[in-house]
Amino acid sequence: MQTIGQETVAGVEGIRPRSSAADVAVLWFGSRLGIVMAAAVGAGTLAADEAPFLDRWQRWDAKLLVDIAKYGYDGDPGADPDLGLPAFFPGMPLALRAVHVIVPNWSLAGLLISLAAGLVAVVALARLADLERPEGAGRRAVLALLLCPTAVFLFAGYTESLFLAFAIPAWLCARRQNWTAAALLAAGASCVRITGLFLALALIVEFVMRRGRARAAPWLLAPFVPLVLYSIYQYTRTGDWLAWQHAQQAGWGREMVWPWRSFWTTLQMASGDGQFAWAFRMELAGAVAGVAVAVWLLAARRWSEFVYVGLQLGALMFSAYYLSIPRAALLWWPLWVMIGQVSVRRPMVLVVYGLVAGPLMVLNTMTFIEGAWAG
Numbered sequence: 001m002q003t004i005g006q007e008t009v010a011g012v013e014g015i016r017p018r019s020s021a022a023d024v025a026v027l028w029f030g031s032r033l034g035i036v037m038a039a040a041v042g043a044g045t046l047a048a049d050e051a052p053f054l055d056r057w058q059r060w061d062a063k064l065l066v067d068i069a070k071y072g073y074d075g076d077p078g079a080d081p082d083l084g085l086p087a088f089f090p091g092m093p094l095a096l097r098a099v100h101v102i103v104p105n106w107s108l109a110g111l112l113i114s115l116a117a118g119l120v121a122v123v124a125l126a127r128l129a130d131l132e133r134p135e136g137a138g139r140r141a142v143l144a145l146l147l148c149p150t151a152v153f154l155f156a157g158y159t160e161s162l163f164l165a166f167a168i169p170a171w172l173c174a175r176r177q178n179w180t181a182a183a184l185l186a187a188g189a190s191c192v193r194i195t196g197l198f199l200a201l202a203l204i205v206e207f208v209m210r211r212g213r214a215r216a217a218p219w220l221l222a223p224f225v226p227l228v229l230y231s232i233y234q235y236t237r238t239g240d241w242l243a244w245q246h247a248q249q250a251g252w253g254r255e256m257v258w259p260w261r262s263f264w265t266t267l268q269m270a271s272g273d274g275q276f277a278w279a280f281r282m283e284l285a286g287a288v289a290g291v292a293v294a295v296w297l298l299a300a301r302r303w304s305e306f307v308y309v310g311l312q313l314g315a316l317m318f319s320a321y322y323l324s325i326p327r328a329a330l331l332w333w334p335l336w337v338m339i340g341q342v343s344v345r346r347p348m349v350l351v352v353y354g355l356v357a358g359p360l361m362v363l364n365t366m367t368f369i370e371g372a373w374a375g
Contacts, residue, residue, distance in 0.1 A: 024126045024142050028119050031146045035155045038362060039369045054107040056369040062157040064088060066106045069096035073237060084251020086234050086243040089226075091192035092159045110157020118154050121164035122146075125333055128172045129340040140350055141333075141340030147353065149282065149360035150326045152368050160330050163192040167199055168333055174206050179216035186223035191230075194244060195312060195331060200224055202308035209304060254319045263287075266322040279373050282360075286325035287317055293335050305334040 040053055058066065067075055068085055069092075075082045092113070099109040125145065126138030145151065153160045170185035186203055190196025200223035207220055234243035248254040266287075270280035290313040297306035309332050316325050329335065343350035368374040 021123050021126075023139055024123050025119060027139065027142050027146060028122050031151075032115060032155060035152065035365055038365050054105060054111075056371075057111060057156050058107045059156070059368060059371055060373070061088070061159075062107070062110055065092050065157060065159070066096060066110065069093040069100065069106070073234075082251070084247050086238070087247035087251055088159070089190075089192055089194065089196075089230060089244075090233075091188070091226075092157075092162055094191075095162060096157070107157065111155070114155060114157055114161040117165035118161035121161060121168050124168040124172050125164075125336060128168060128175065128333065129337045131172070131175055132337055132341065134341065134344045136344050137337065137340035139340075140343045141336040144339040144343075144350065144353060144357075145330070145336045147357045147361055148326075148330055149357050149364055150330060150374070151361050152365040152374060153327055153330060155365075156368065159192050160327070163189050163195060164331065164333075166192065167196075167331070170199065170203070171333065174203055174210075177210060177212060179207060179212055180219045183219040183222040187226055190223045190226040194227075195328075196223055197227055198308050198311040200227075201311065202304045205307050206304035252323060254321075254323065256318050257320050259317050262317055262319055262321055265320065269321065275367070275372055280322065283322035283325050286329055287313075287322055289329065289335075290316075290325060290332075293332060293338075296338065297334060302334065308332075309334060 039056055064082070064085060065088060067082070068088060068090075071077065073085050075085055095113050096106065096109050099113055100106060103109040103112060122142045122145065126142050129137040129141035146154075154164075166185050166188035170182045170189060173179075173182035173185060182203060186196060186199050189199055200220070203223065204220050207217065230244070231241050235241050237243070240246055266280055266283055270277055270284055290309070294306060294310045294313055297303075297309060312328055312331070313325075316322065316328060339350065339353060343353075364374045
């Protein structure tokens with residue numbers, strides 16, 4: 001009887017250990033509903049924002065991406081030229097133009113792209129975390145991502161959701177050693193963000209570490225093709241092969257400097273008063289978290305994931321100042337997988353993380369829809 005009882009308890013505790021797509025979809029759409037409520041109710045109450053709901057999401061990069069979709073990289077002909085537009089890769093603007101054929105409102109088109117792409121991304125994240133073991137890590141990894149302080153950018157018409165919709169399935173395919181699918185999905189990611197370059201390099205390391213078959217190796221060149229084509233396209237426009245990098249400098253003053261200089265500049269910005277000071281404090285916190293993740297990946301000898309996260313972190317920390325590091329953390333799926341794995345054995349880890357990150361996520365959401373800088 002005791003044995004039967006133990007087996008029964010184990011069976012009850014083991015019901016649906018894997019993270020089904022339905023479970024993950026509930027988390028995804030539930031969190032989207034929460035953000036809708038914050039934007040529709042909270043903005044009007046706390047921020048006295050009377051702007052229409054959709055207009056609240058046409059902020060910062062979301063607006064620039066729509067401008068590219070509408071007018072191309074020359075920008076709005078009725079406005080001053082924006083030299084920073086070539087910093088955005090064409091994947092999201094092309095998706096906006098395609099959806100706009102059916103959805104007339106540009107802001108809504110961006111939200112729908114992020115909604116659909118984000119669902120694909122979180123389902124793939126859950127499957128990746130469950131594949132990495134232990135089972136049950138998937139739902140927890142997704143919840144950790146959704147509670148990330150900068151998770152508002154997975155809702156807005158930004159590039160993060162669309163990138164992850166290609167990148168995480170690509171990594172999942174690589175883990176299953178389906179290199180053709182992995183490379184083609186990574187090529188899609190390269191159309192969306194320069195981060196696709198780091199993904200492409202990480203896939204090569206993963207291929208070598210897993211001793212992939214030589215006949216599959218040529219497919220690993222596929223993610224570099226969109227990067228080359230985009231450079232050629234911008235060269236035909238501007239005569240500059242590095243238009244993306246120079247647009248970063250022209251639009252945001254970002255250039256390569258020694259990391260201590262970047263840290264000192266950011267520290268000075270964070271030492272002031274006002275909302276921007278808090279933003280730069282979050283940048284410093286994001287950098288600390290990023291270094292911790294990179295050290296963990298090194299210690300665990302997860303070389304390919306270290307390449308992916310480490311190169312991103314290096315590019316951001318060698319910049320003139322820290323900018324968008326907390327946002328970039330959304331793309332670090334090894335971090336979310338790790339939180340999911342640890343919290344299976346120690347549930348309080350996820351509880352404490354949620355208690356700290358959740359309020360910051362709500363605060364950043366309110367900040368964004370108010371039109372202030374949120375990362």
